[in-house]
């Protein structure tokens with residue numbers, strides 16, 4: 513990483529710092545210049561930072577915060593990990609170490625569920641491997657009569673889900689359970705809807721993912737075993753026992769994993785044939801089953 517000379521305190525206006533940030537991030541594979549400007553926008557939105565014009569000098573602590581953010585981004589830390597907040601389905605979610613950065617393609621799952629369940633909304637929802645809680649909390653916000661259970665093995669995930677449940681006013685309708693994928697077997701309840709975005713990246717391909725993912729997202733949220741399908745194989749047979757008749761399961765999958773589900777004989781376990789939904793990029797992204 514080449515570190516460019518930064519503006520001195522006397523020349524460190526908003527525009528001078530942005531120019532420095534743009535130059536420093538210009539070598540990123542993504543649009544680093546745009547991200548340098550966006551980081552300044554985030555800094556300026558902070559309620560503790562007064563409104564700034566482009567010719568205003570940044571104060572010492574503002575300049576050092578901006579500099580730290582840009583240098584972290586230059587080392588490929590994802591933009592949303594630096595700012596700590598990610599928009600998902602129109603709401604802001606807070607995140608930190610120990611949870612996956614929410615991806616826009618996961619909105620495909622929300623959309624697919626809303627299309628199928630808006631007429632007869634679920635009263636109970638289970639989210640396995642909840643991470644920062646984006647799926648279950650979005651669904652609880654969209655279905656105001658529903659209650660939910662969120663399961664995750666990582667304590668950080670339950671922390672961020674709690675933070676987000678409070679910020680969205682859903683904390684009275686969600687229960688958090690620390691446990692692994694199979695902990696649902698011990699759960700007595702049945703649900704109207706089960707959602708999951710499990711780890712589905714084949715183990716060997718993780719190191720080849722972009723730096724922002726393989727060095728910063730938790731391994732536990734990515735590693736889906738040798739072919740990426742381990743969690744689905746372990747879970748699929750036991751899901752029907754935890755659904756009410758007519759209930760739905762919605763799974764996120766890797767863009768090239770649709771064929772595994774297309775060939776799956778779901779009737780043998782009491783499910784309708786799988787419905788596969790593509791994301792905006794045209795890749796298979798969500799599989800839905802309905803319990804007969």
Ligand code: GLN
Nearest residue numbers: 709710711712713733734
């Ligand atoms: N969609 C993520 C990625 O490859 C993976 C998340 C997951 O395994 N659930 O970037």
